[in-house]
Amino acid sequence: xxxxxxxxxxxxxxxVLLEAGADGARLPRVADPAVPxxxxxxxxxxxxxxxxETALAVADEAGVLRMRKLGAHLGRLASSAAALQxxxxxxxxxxxxxxxxxxxxxxxxxxxxxxRLSVRLTVTRGPEAxxxxxxxxxxxxxLSPAPAVEDEERRTGLRVLLLDRGLDSRAPERSxxxxxxxxxxxxxxxxxxxxxxxxxxxxxxxxxxxxxxxxEGPTSTVLIVRTGVDGTRRLLTPLRQKGILAGTSQAVxxxxxxxxxxxxxxGPLVPADLEGAxxxxxxxSVRGVLPVRAVDxxxxxxxxxxxxxxxxxxxxxxxxxxxxxxxxxPTAG
Amino acid sequence: xxxxxxxxxxxxxxxVLLEAGADGARLPRVADPAVPxxxxxxxxxxxxxxxxETALAVADEAGVLRMRKLGAHLGRLASSAAALQxxxxxxxxxxxxxxxxxxxxxxxxxxxxxxRLSVRLTVTRGPEAxxxxxxxxxxxxxLSPAPAVEDEERRTGLRVLLLDRGLDSRAPERSxxxxxxxxxxxxxxxxxxxxxxxxxxxxxxxxxxxxxxxxEGPTSTVLIVRTGVDGTRRLLTPLRQKGILAGTSQAVxxxxxxxxxxxxxxGPLVPADLEGAxxxxxxxSVRGVLPVRAVDxxxxxxxxxxxxxxxxxxxxxxxxxxxxxxxxxPTAG
Numbered sequence: 001x002x003x004x005x006x007x008x009x010x011x012x013x014x015x016v017l018l019e020a021g022a023d024g025a026r027l028p029r030v031a032d033p034a035v036p037x038x039x040x041x042x043x044x045x046x047x048x049x050x051x052x053e054t055a056l057a058v059a060d061e062a063g064v065l066r067m068r069k070l071g072a073h074l075g076r077l078a079s080s081a082a083a084l085q086x087x088x089x090x091x092x093x094x095x096x097x098x099x100x101x102x103x104x105x106x107x108x109x110x111x112x113x114x115x116r117l118s119v120r121l122t123v124t125r126g127p128e129a130x131x132x133x134x135x136x137x138x139x140x141x142x143l144s145p146a147p148a149v150e151d152e153e154r155r156t157g158l159r160v161l162l163l164d165r166g167l168d169s170r171a172p173e174r175s176x177x178x179x180x181x182x183x184x185x186x187x188x189x190x191x192x193x194x195x196x197x198x199x200x201x202x203x204x205x206x207x208x209x210x211x212x213x214x215x216e217g218p219t220s221t222v223l224i225v226r227t228g229v230d231g232t233r234r235l236l237t238p239l240r241q242k243g244i245l246a247g248t249s250q251a252v253x254x255x256x257x258x259x260x261x262x263x264x265x266x267g268p269l270v271p272a273d274l275e276g277a278x279x280x281x282x283x284x285s286v287r288g289v290l291p292v293r294a295v296d297x298x299x300x301x302x303x304x305x306x307x308x309x310x311x312x313x314x315x316x317x318x319x320x321x322x323x324x325x326x327x328x329x330p331t332a333g
Numbered sequence: 334x335x336x337x338x339x340x341x342x343x344x345x346x347x348x349v350l351l352e353a354g355a356d357g358a359r360l361p362r363v364a365d366p367a368v369p370x371x372x373x374x375x376x377x378x379x380x381x382x383x384x385x386e387t388a389l390a391v392a393d394e395a396g397v398l399r400m401r402k403l404g405a406h407l408g409r410l411a412s413s414a415a416a417l418q419x420x421x422x423x424x425x426x427x428x429x430x431x432x433x434x435x436x437x438x439x440x441x442x443x444x445x446x447x448x449r450l451s452v453r454l455t456v457t458r459g460p461e462a463x464x465x466x467x468x469x470x471x472x473x474x475x476l477s478p479a480p481a482v483e484d485e486e487r488r489t490g491l492r493v494l495l496l497d498r499g500l501d502s503r504a505p506e507r508s509x510x511x512x513x514x515x516x517x518x519x520x521x522x523x524x525x526x527x528x529x530x531x532x533x534x535x536x537x538x539x540x541x542x543x544x545x546x547x548x549e550g551p552t553s554t555v556l557i558v559r560t561g562v563d564g565t566r567r568l569l570t571p572l573r574q575k576g577i578l579a580g581t582s583q584a585v586x587x588x589x590x591x592x593x594x595x596x597x598x599x600g601p602l603v604p605a606d607l608e609g610a611x612x613x614x615x616x617x618s619v620r621g622v623l624p625v626r627a628v629d630x631x632x633x634x635x636x637x638x639x640x641x642x643x644x645x646x647x648x649x650x651x652x653x654x655x656x657x658x659x660x661x662x663p664t665a666g
Contacts, residue, residue: 015373036369038378040348040473045371045457047520048381084521085528124378140373166504166511168543175497177526186519187380188417193510195418210501210543 006032008108011145016101018089018139026093026139028100033142042138044124048186050137051080051088054219055248056285057102057117057143065102065111067119068317069285070095072248076183077121079246083182088123089139097121097141105143116146118286124185146286154311157293157302158203158282162271163193165207165215165243169268172243180243190218201297204282214238214269220282221247223289224269225306227278234263236273249283251320256313271295279303281310288314339365341441344478349434351422351472359426359472361433366475375471377457381519383470384413384421385455387552388581389618390435390476392448398435400452401650402618403428405581409516410454412579416515421456422472430454430474438476449479451619457518479619487644490626490635491536491615495604496526498540498548498576502601505576513576523551534630537615547571547602553615554580556622557602558639560611567596569606582616584653589646604628612636614643621647 008014008030015033018026031037043049053076057067067073074091081088089097098119105117123139172180179186193205206222207215215238216222224236235257237250258264267273274280279301280292289311291302341347341363348366351359364370377383386409390400400406407424414421422430431452438450456472505513512519526538539555540548548571549555557569568590570583591597600606607613612634613625622644624635 013374033373036371037373038369038371038375040366040370040455040475041346042371042378043524044378045375045383045518046385046453046455047524048518049521049524050378052379084525120379122373122379142373163510164504164508166500166508168499168501171497171499171543175499177496177522177529178499179522179525182521184521185378185381186521188382188515188517188519189510189512191376191380191382192417192512196510210504 006030008104010109012108013142013144014101014105014108016097016104016141016143018093018097018141020136026089028093028097030100030104037140038138039127041127042124043126043128044122044138044185046128047125048184048188049084050122050124050185051077051084051086051183052120052122052185053077053183054285055119055121056146057119059111059113059115061113063111063113063115065106065115065117067098067102069248069252069320070098072251072320073121076246076248080182080184081123083176083179084184086123086125087135087137094121094141101141101143114148116148117143118146119143122185149287149290154290154307155304157291159201159294159297160204160206160217160282160292161197161200161202162208162296163196163205164210166210167243168211169209169213169243181240181245183245187218193218206282206295208271209243212270214267214271214273216244216247217282220284220287221245221250222269223250223253223281223283223310224273225278225303226276232263234265236265236267236269238269239267247283248320249285249288249314252317253283253289253310253313255318255320256316259318274300277301279306281307283310283314339363341437343442345441346475346477347434347438347441349430349437349474349476351426351430351474353469359422361426361430363433363437370473371471372460374460375457376459376461377455377471377518379461380458381517381521382417383455383457383518384410384417384419384516385453385518386410386516387618388452388454389479390450390452392444392446394446396444396446398439398444398448398450400431400435402581402585402653403431405584405653406454409579409581413515413517414456416509416512417517419456419458420468420470427454427474434474434476447481449481450476451479452476455518482620482623487623487640488637490624492534492627492630493537493539493550493615493625494530494533494535495541495629496529496538497543499543500576501544502542502546502576514573514578516578520551526551539615539628541604542576545603547600547604547606549577549580550615550617553617553620554578554583556583556586556614556616556643557606558611558636559609565596567598569598569600569602571602572600580616581653582618582621582647585650586616586622586643586646588651588653589649592651607633610634612639614640616643616647
């Protein structure tokens with residue numbers, strides 16, 4: 001029995017399920033996101049056992065939607081899957097799901113240049129299987145209209161709290177079961193940290209390690225710019241080895257900044273590094289580059305020209321190459 | 334439109350959804366667990382944002398099923414909900430769901446004395462709501478036949494690995510956003526630790542804090558028995574303040590052991606405390622009391638008589654009162 005074909009409504013999210021075909025291949029099918037598709041025994045919900053990626057698709061001048069940083073997101077998804085020992089769909093299957101979703105959204109909407117979609121790819125360990133049965137992961141792409149970030153928000157900046165994530169900076173290498181390098185569905189602590197910040201007069205969070213290093217935001221990567229006495233710009237981000245998720249936006253910005261002659265550095269960084277900087281930013285795929293204007297209630301400089309420059313690096317969406325935090329830094333040129 | 338009434342099949346799990354009624358009350362409805370009931374945007378799956386309890390129901394001599402430790406489970410559920418700032422259903426709504434589920438299971442099965450069901454209560458933050466809209470948590474009870482634990486398993490015991498959970502023992506009091514006292518759905522690390530143990534020749538895990546204290550298993554509480562030189566039995570469990578989930582089984586066993594004249598102690602405990610003990614156990618609601626027979630590959634004593642005695646304390650299912658780890662220990666009598 002083939003399910004009834006579903007056509008998304010204008011302005012609504014588009015869901016593409018990656019269903020297992022007869023030969024084990026994963027086939028995309030557009031489905032209604034407003035109805036249930038997951039069993040209550042899905043280990044994505046019973047154990048937060050699965051992984052995700054959140055990416056951005058933007059329409060070009062011709063109104064054609066394209067997902068940004070496709071290779072970087074699918075690469076990180078594969079590495080999260082390896083850490084979780086989860087048999088995730090192949091990159092080709094994800095590409096087919098995204099393509100199908102962008103087509104379905106385009107068919108239902110008048111897409112204009114600059115229109116944006118958040119593209120969330122999720123795979124869970126699937127419903128709990130009988131002993132001996134093969135697990136059957138649940139996998140889908142959800143594409144949702146994403147409002148443009150207001151110029152005001154990009155200009156004003158975020159008040160952040162530094163919150164201890166409780167792990168020391170060497171825990172990740174000692175203890176692979178802590179999954180610090182994987183983008184898992186177990187985000188309850190990240191969400192609790194954001195609620196804590198909002199209840200205490202802040203907008204966002206930068207996690208620190210138990211031994212005092214800067215890490216990352218609950219849903220973002222930290223960037224710092226410092227200008228040397230000779231006028232050289234230096235772009236910094238915390239070391240991935242400290243237990244930080246490899247930032248796909250950070251990698252793209254580093255690649256572009258490096259090509260533009262900036263020096264690049266991968267820390268380690270401590271809270272004092274936030275104070276004397278030209279500026280501090282949180283970057284993520286959908287919100288892009290947002291300046292930090294206060295840390296633990298203390299104002300820090302906000303440089304709007306630098307924000308726009310970093311955002312332009314991100315929008316250029318070049319090949320991130322080896323510019324992932326923690327990989328060897330290229331010699332500054 | 335009222336959904337079609339669903340009748341569970343013999344031997345199959347029974348699902349009871351707690352649906353929001355017109356006045357906000359939560360009403361139980363028996364539904365088919367083999368079909369989807371959750372949207373892909375449910376924050377239980379997108380963020381592991383929710384909580385759960387796993388309890389045991391056992392049939393008495395007359396074949397009447399009753400959930401054990403009802404008050405303790407519902408109390409812990411309420412305290413997890415407070416930590417997550419999640420508007421969970423009331424205790425009365427959960428009781429109605431469990432009652433409805435036990436009735437439905439009994440109607441579909443010939444229940445015999447001693448038959449067992451695991452009863453899993455789950456509540457998530459629900460589908461992501463539009464800005465300004467009230468969140469609508471998803472809540473359900475899933476009752477699944479639970480095979481009896483084989484005498485052999487109770488006799489042989491578990492090989493455990495001590496794995497660092499990465500947090501130091503004072504992180505929980507400093508950092509409430511770490512949610513260490515809440516039973517959240519974000520269990521990816523717990524599951525990864527169990528996979529790590531199984532890949533390294535062990536059956537289960539005891540987590541330790543970064544500063545070297547014994548904590549708990551990924552799905553169990555640790556108990557230790559020591560006999561003093563005067564023959565007094567002393568029952569020990571790690572301190573809840575160190576970031577341990579309050580064990581409902583531990584509390585019941587402590588209450589019964591205290592009443593039987595054992596001394597009770599709440600640690601703190603370190604790995605060396607496992608070595609000189611009469612025995613070490615992992616306890617949880619469904620599996621009950623299981624002895625540990627090896628720690629990091631080193632055999633430790635297994636005392637089957639003590640296992641049976643502790644299991645009998647648990648089966649007695651008395652009022653746990655204040656015997657939760659971390660609460661003031663009563664004077665040994």
